[in-house]
Amino acid sequence: xxxxxFVAIYIFMLAGFAGFEVISRVPVILHTPLMSGSNFxxxxxxxxxxxxxxxxxxxxxxxxxxxxxxLAAGNAVGGYxxxxxxxxxxxxxxxxxxxxxx
Amino acid sequence: xxxxxxxxYLIAAVLFxxxxxxMSSPRTARRGIVWAxxxxxLATLITFLHxxxxxxxxxxxxxxxxxxxxxxxxxxxxxxxxxxxxQMVALYNxxxxxxxxxxxxxxxxxxxxxxxxxLQAQAQALAAxxxxxxxxAEAALRAEGVGSASVAGALGSDVAILAxxxxxxxxxxxxxxLIAWAKxxxxxxxxxxxxxxxxxxxxxxxxxILFGIMTFFTDSIxxxxxxxxxxxxxxxxxxxxxxxxxxxxxxxxxxxxxxxAVAFEGYAIGNPAMIIAGTVVGAAGTLLxxxxxxxxxxxxxxxxxxxxxxxxxxxxxxxxxxxxxVSPEDAGITMAYAERVIIVPGYGMAVAQAQHKIWxxxxxxxxxxxxxxxxxxxxxxxxxxxxxVLLAEAGVPYDMIFDMEDINEExxxxxxxxxxxxxxxxxxxxRDDASSPIYGMPILNVDEAENVFVxxxxxxxxxxxxxxxxxxxxxxxxxxxxxxxxAAGMVQAVKGL
Numbered sequence: 131x132x133x134x135x136f137v138a139i140y141i142f143m144l145a146g147f148a149g150f151e152v153i154s155r156v157p158v159i160l161h162t163p164l165m166s167g168s169n170f171x172x173x174x175x176x177x178x179x180x181x182x183x184x185x186x187x188x189x190x191x192x193x194x195x196x197x198x199x200x201l202a203a204g205n206a207v208g209g210y211x212x213x214x215x216x217x218x219x220x221x222x223x224x225x226x227x228x229x230x231x232x
Numbered sequence: 233x234x235x236x237x238x239x240x241y242l243i244a245a246v247l248f249x250x251x252x253x254x255m256s257s258p259r260t261a262r263r264g265i266v267w268a269x270x271x272x273x274l275a276t277l278i279t280f281l282h283x284x285x286x287x288x289x290x291x292x293x294x295x296x297x298x299x300x301x302x303x304x305x306x307x308x309x310x311x312x313x314x315x316x317x318x319q320m321v322a323l324y325n326x327x328x329x330x331x332x333x334x335x336x337x338x339x340x341x342x343x344x345x346x347x348x349x350x351l352q353a354q355a356q357a358l359a360a361x362x363x364x365x366x367x368x369a370e371a372a373l374r375a376e377g378v379g380s381a382s383v384a385g386a387l388g389s390d391v392a393i394l395a396x397x398x399x400x401x402x403x404x405x406x407x408x409x410l411i412a413w414a415k416x417x418x419x420x421x422x423x424x425x426x427x428x429x430x431x432x433x434x435x436x437x438x439x440x441i442l443f444g445i446m447t448f449f450t451d452s453i454x455x456x457x458x459x460x461x462x463x464x465x466x467x468x469x470x471x472x473x474x475x476x477x478x479x480x481x482x483x484x485x486x487x488x489x490x491x492x493a494v495a496f497e498g499y500a501i502g503n504p505a506m507i508i509a510g511t512v513v514g515a516a517g518t519l520l521x522x523x524x525x526x527x528x529x530x531x532x533x534x535x536x537x538x539x540x541x542x543x544x545x546x547x548x549x550x551x552x553x554x555x556x557x558v559s560p561e562d563a564g565i566t567m568a569y570a571e572r573v574i575i576v577p578g579y580g581m582a583v584a585q586a587q588h589k590i591w592x593x594x595x596x597x598x599x600x601x602x603x604x605x606x607x608x609x610x611x612x613x614x615x616x617x618x619x620x621v622l623l624a625e626a627g628v629p630y631d632m633i634f635d636m637e638d639i640n641e642e643x644x645x646x647x648x649x650x651x652x653x654x655x656x657x658x659x660x661x662x663r664d665d666a667s668s669p670i671y672g673m674p675i676l677n678v679d680e681a682e683n684v685f686v687x688x689x690x691x692x693x694x695x696x697x698x699x700x701x702x703x704x705x706x707x708x709x710x711x712x713x714x715x716x717x718x719a720a721g722m723v724q725a726v727k728g729l
Contacts, residue, residue: 135390138499141507141508145397145495145508145515146511146512146514147515148249148521149512149513149515149517150519151518152249152252152253152256152512153516153666154300154519155256155516156257157256157258157635159617159633160257161523161524161617162256162317162321162613162617162618162620162621163255163261163489163621164255164498164617165483165487165517165520166317166321167251167255168252168516168517168520169321169487169513170265170269170272170324170327171248171268171509171512172328172487172513173272173329173504173564174248174272174494174505174509174510175331175332175497176298177241177276177279177503177505178332178494178497178498178503178506178701179297179331180280180282180294181279181295181337182335183297183338183687184284184287184290184291185286185290186290187342187568190341190599191338191341191342192290194334194337195290195334195338195518197297197330198331198335198337199301200328201327201330201331201334201406202327202331202611203297203327204301204305204324204359205324205327206302206305207302207306208305208308208324209321209325209328210268210309211310211313212309212317214262214265214269215309215310216314217255217264219621219624220624224277229267229629231472231515232677
């Protein structure tokens with residue numbers, strides 16, 4: 131699907147506003163998890179990496195495409211795991227665990 | 233099939249935005265990451281049906297790539313300690329930037345491959361028509377300018393521009409993030425690679441821009457390769473001089489840049505999910521970077537082009553007076569008889585793994601009716617909010633943790649302020665001494681408390697190398713020792729009462 135000029139600019143603009151809006155009222159306590167979470171979200175690059183590797187036709191294209199898939203998968207999975215672990219800490223007070231790590 | 237693919241991307245984009253929104257409140261944060269995760273899994277699985285994906289080898293490569301890299305990332309993300317989270321975020325972020333750049337690389341390879349193919353086909357057609365040799369027809373076509381078709385000609389100008397921009401940003405984010413990871417992980421200490429780093433940086437950046445423009449017009453693989461190499465080199469050069477308290481800002485900046493690179497490459501390959509998710513992250517990350525830079529009172533340009541370390545940690549006037557120390561037990565007993573206590577944790581607390589002992593101490597104090605609060609500077613830890621996460625890990629409820637603006641006025645009414653593992657963020661020189669390198673940075677007004685205990689490993693200056701006047705104040709007592717042992721000593725003292 132090709133996205134033509136002005137439509138793309140509208141998408142960029144609206145998505146940009148959404149990004150500002152999402153983060154504008156976030157308490158400091160969540161800055162790190164949120165940075166980590168947004169790091170996970172740009173892991174969507176994995177679908178683009180899959181597509182370019184999927185339509186690769188020479189060995190060179192396959193090598194670079196494979197690098198793209200490997201890096202992107204690392205971004206997506208790693209981003210999810212560390213974010214999930216950070217947010218794990220925000221359980222309600224009764225679930226508090228003490229001395230989990232010494 | 234294409235309809236299903238596009239629909240899944242739409243759903244994924246909605247889930248990402250809702251997920252990020254949910255992540256901005258402590259109550260819904262855990263839900264948020266799950267939503268975003270569902271969107272990611274959905275988009276990834278459906279992409280196997282994408283009409284452009286073909287070839288058994290390619291399918292196998294995709295599955296292997298995702299399985300191996302995903303598995304490694306899962307394993308490393310699971311076993312890393314909470315204190316090491318910032319460098320892991322830097323690492324994974326760099327991988328995303330590298331992926332965006334690699335996508336641009338594949339697209340340019342495709343463009344360059346189709347160029348000579350097109351010329352060959354035309355030359356053969358012309359040779360057949362005019363009855364001349366193929367070589368002569370090719371030469372004639374080149375003379376007419378067909379052979380000078382470029383990356384831009386093959387991709388279209390708009391796609392070529394955004395693909396090139398995305399590649400530049402992606403390569404910078406990739407190598408820069410890896411340097412940030414190496415520095416935070418203690419694998420790299422140096423702040424300088426070449427003499428005159430700043431001028432070299434400007435030259436490398438200008439060269440990268442130049443080769444980016446040349447990539448637009450070129451039909452040569454060498455130019456594209458040099459362009460990518462310059463992007464990588466610039467990322468290294470930008471990140472190397474940055475150290476100390478500026479590190480979180482630069483990671484956040486690279487995070488925003490990766491988002492932008494992903495959005496641009498999304499346009500280049502016509503993928504709306506990448507455009508939306510990338511732009512949202514780019515905007516959110518830029519705002520976050522600004523918030524952090526503002527908290528440190530340093531314009532983002534200073535962070536990028538000056539580098540704290542480059543000033544050789546020059547301290548303002550040296551303090552006269554001497555440090556007075558006290559035993560952990562005495563400090564603990566003073567706290568037990570206080571009415572209000574504020575604890576100011578810094579990264580040093582986490583390094584010493586003292587947060588669990590500190591929380592044990594706080595619970596004992598609370599049982600005695602002491603009012604205890606935690607005060608967090610916006611840049612405490614290695615990333616904004618890092619300290620909150622570390623405290624939460626130890627079990628400290630988040631309603632006991634206060635931001636700088638909310639608690640700064642309370643220090644004047646506080647009996648005991650305990651500083652553990654923090655340094656620059658409580659240095660009154662930032663407020664009073666215009667010659668200090670950190671002058672102007674907002675600080676926690678710890679020195680206004682009646683008693684100040686500073687838990688400290690040794691007598692040296694801190695992370696940034698700036699001398700701290702707080703340590704020489706009349707009302708300050710230093711408690712020397714490893715954070716965890718000192719906290720344990722305080723716990724013993726309070727228990728013994």
